[in-house]
Amino acid sequence: MALSPRNSERTDKILQAAAQLFARQGYHGTSTREIARLADVSENTLFRHFDHKEDLFWSALRSRSAGLKLRRDLLDRITGGEDPEVVLPKIIDLLVDTVIFKPELLRLIAVAFLELHWKTEAFCKEYLSPIFSAIHRYIEMNIENERVRALDPTMLTAALVTTVMSHAEISRLIDGDRLSYPGSREAASAYTKFWLDVLTPRSVPSQSAALRGKRASI
Numbered sequence: 001m002a003l004s005p006r007n008s009e010r011t012d013k014i015l016q017a018a019a020q021l022f023a024r025q026g027y028h029g030t031s032t033r034e035i036a037r038l039a040d041v042s043e044n045t046l047f048r049h050f051d052h053k054e055d056l057f058w059s060a061l062r063s064r065s066a067g068l069k070l071r072r073d074l075l076d077r078i079t080g081g082e083d084p085e086v087v088l089p090k091i092i093d094l095l096v097d098t099v100i101f102k103p104e105l106l107r108l109i110a111v112a113f114l115e116l117h118w119k120t121e122a123f124c125k126e127y128l129s130p131i132f133s134a135i136h137r138y139i140e141m142n143i144e145n146e147r148v149r150a151l152d153p154t155m156l157t158a159a160l161v162t163t164v165m166s167h168a169e170i171s172r173l174i175d176g177d178r179l180s181y182p183g184s185r186e187a188a189s190a191y192t193k194f195w196l197d198v199l200t201p202r203s204v205p206s207q208s209a210a211l212r213g214k215r216a217s218i
Contacts, residue, residue: 018060023107027115095164
């Protein structure tokens with residue numbers, strides 16, 4: 001049965017409050033009483049919309065993950081095997097935008113892995129696996145076409161995603177409070193340059209060139 005507009009609005013308020021508190025305090029550190037108070041509803045009202053606290057957490061996470069997917073044009077470029085210099089910047093743009101504009105979502109995903117890890121498989125298959133698998137297939141395809149260095153595609157995919165997702169926080173540990181890049185575009189440009197350099201196949205010196213270098217050093 002469809003929710004009435006009033007009930008739908010109330011559900012949205014509960015989900016917003018839940019996402020905010022779960023992201024800030026973690027799953028075990030957040031009570032349904034706190035969520036109800038922030039949503040300006042009674043705890044009884046909250047449980048009329050959600051049977052359990054855990055149901056509320058996954059609903060909040062899914063509501064924040066609604067736009068977490070590859071755009072149609074980017075997916076077409078990936079499946080079409082377009083040049084890494086065209087596709088890689090767009091993949092990195094997507095990851096950077098998620099980090100910059102959806103920090104609450106990233107914290108909720110971290111909470112899911114850390115505190116409810118035994119139940120994250122369904123969420124991962126629905127929201128994360130399609131993105132990571134597409135990137136993996138694209139890298140694998142380009143390795144086969146010799147446009148990307150012959151490295152482990154799974155490790156490359158994990159390293160690429162992790163670089164963008166955690167670089168800012170790790171940089172703070174290294175450089176203090178100084179931000180590495182002033183904005184999302186500068187960050188995306190720097191990551192793209194780095195990864196194109198990492199992935200570009202290295203030229204192997206010819207035997208004759210190596211021999212000439214050896215003779216010159218004698």
